[in-house]
Amino acid sequence: xxxxxxxxLHLRREVPPPADVDWRYVRRWKYVRIGNLVQPLRTGxxxxxxMLAAIAAAKSHVHLETYILRADRTWNExxxxxxxxxxxxxxxxxxxxxxxxxxxxxxxxxxxxxxxxQVVEYHPLVPWRARWSLNRRDHQKILVVDDEVGFAxxxxxxxxxxxxxxxxxxxxxxxxxxxxxxxxxLARIFRRTWERSGGDPLPDPAPVYGAPxxxxxxxxxxxxxxxxxxxxxxxxRAYLHAIRKAESSISIxxxxxxxxxxxxxEFARAVERGVSVRVIVPSDTxxxxxxxxxxxxxxxxxxxGVRVFEWPERMMHAKLGVIDGVWSTIGxxxxxxxxxxxxxxxxxxxxxxxxGGELFAQFEKDVATxxxxxxxxxxxxxxxEKAMEWxxxxxxxxx
Numbered sequence: 001x002x003x004x005x006x007x008x009l010h011l012r013r014e015v016p017p018p019a020d021v022d023w024r025y026v027r028r029w030k031y032v033r034i035g036n037l038v039q040p041l042r043t044g045x046x047x048x049x050x051m052l053a054a055i056a057a058a059k060s061h062v063h064l065e066t067y068i069l070r071a072d073r074t075w076n077e078x079x080x081x082x083x084x085x086x087x088x089x090x091x092x093x094x095x096x097x098x099x100x101x102x103x104x105x106x107x108x109x110x111x112x113x114x115x116x117x118q119v120v121e122y123h124p125l126v127p128w129r130a131r132w133s134l135n136r137r138d139h140q141k142i143l144v145v146d147d148e149v150g151f152a153x154x155x156x157x158x159x160x161x162x163x164x165x166x167x168x169x170x171x172x173x174x175x176x177x178x179x180x181x182x183x184x185x186l187a188r189i190f191r192r193t194w195e196r197s198g199g200d201p202l203p204d205p206a207p208v209y210g211a212p213x214x215x216x217x218x219x220x221x222x223x224x225x226x227x228x229x230x231x232x233x234x235x236x237r238a239y240l241h242a243i244r245k246a247e248s249s250i251s252i253x254x255x256x257x258x259x260x261x262x263x264x265x266e267f268a269r270a271v272e273r274g275v276s277v278r279v280i281v282p283s284d285t286x287x288x289x290x291x292x293x294x295x296x297x298x299x300x301x302x303x304x305g306v307r308v309f310e311w312p313e314r315m316m317h318a319k320l321g322v323i324d325g326v327w328s329t330i331g332x333x334x335x336x337x338x339x340x341x342x343x344x345x346x347x348x349x350x351x352x353x354x355x356g357g358e359l360f361a362q363f364e365k366d367v368a369t370x371x372x373x374x375x376x377x378x379x380x381x382x383x384x385e386k387a388m389e390w391x392x393x394x395x396x397x398x399x
Contacts, residue, residue: 011153021220025327027241027274032222035215036180038348038355040330041153044161046166047175048074054119054145055081061091062192065142067100068156073110073167080290083115092117095194097138098124100156107276114271120199122309139332139343141175142190147205150183152176152223153330154255154319170314176330176348179216185223189346192227219352226345235333236340240266242327251363253280253320256334258297258396263335264304271305280370283310289335289392296393302375309370319347326353337397345390
């Protein structure tokens with residue numbers, strides 16, 4: 001049952017924020033859901049089995065949204081799971097991005113549709129159709145099962161996220177499984193994009209106020225999406241606010257790292273306050289233009305006291321931020337203009353000391369495996385490399 005707007009506003013005014021949450025790291029507490037369970041999932045090795053198990057247990061509906069689908073082993077596993085549930089009477093809806101999944105064979109969706117599933121392609125690459133767009137892509141990765149279990153993060157449905165030992169590409173990535181009130185926010189985010197992409201109308205999930213009677217966990221979580229125009233800079237503002245409140249450490253792992261001037265300024269101010277600021281970036285990438293544009297900023301960052309580390313193994317695709325071991329974020333947002341202004345993105349902002357401590361401890365282990373870039377070494381780059389970095393940085397807003 002929908003709650004009238006006046007009642008929702010009344011509830012938001014009258015329900016005070018719980019005292020046991022570190023609200024200083026949160027910009028606007030009324031959008032944060034309390035009483036959630038969050039489980040980080042590293043790479044497809046952990047994410048895929050957990051997602052497939054949730055799909056297999058679905059009783060009402062499965063809503064899956066992704067940027068990349070590939071006609072490979074991973075997709076076949078998910079397709080089989082979705083087909084089985086659709087044939088069992090579960091409402092299965094799949095939303096995928098046309099550009100990110102470019103090259104899929106035309107018949108890939110036939111088995112799903114024949115089983116009763118609904119499949120929608122986001123912004124098909126057909127310029128003659130209304131509302132066509134090449135620039136605005138659906139980069140969100142969301143799975144919602146029965147409005148009870150949700151997933152969000154950076155893992156796409158492709159073999160590249162599998163370990164090398166499992167026949168995959170060995171990409172390092174991060175996803176999250178959630179239970180609790182924030183799952184309904186993920187359901188609403190999916191619903192918005194689904195309907196605007198031509199999918200059938202979906203019921204609005206019930207509003208969530210306060211903590212559930214039996215909360216599955218202790219984490220306070222906000223699901224942030226840029227699907228709505230007014231929400232495009234919410235993650236940027238959430239990052240800036242948390243960085244300004246940092247007291248001891250700022251730890252970031254980001255695949256496409258081109259922070260704008262405001263973020264670089266706050267990094268520098270944090271260093272001046274005695275905060276340790278460390279960033280893990282890829283040593284190689286699938287998008288060379290972004291790679292070069294990101295390199296152009298390393299010298300500036302290091303001059304301001306930011307320590308930069310390169311991931312030593314294959315592609316690092318994760319998007320993680322941890323501040324003071326309290327505030328953390330997992331999602332699809334990169335710290336570049338494309339994520340913050342153009343693409344549809346989703347991220348979980350989590351305030352929880354236990355989870356934040358675990359993520360910080362894992363970050364410490366990851367840093368220990370990385371190679372730190374030093375200012376002297378960076379100055380010895382070739383003139384050709386510096387020229388390429390300067391060139392691509394100039395066109396960073398279009399990358």
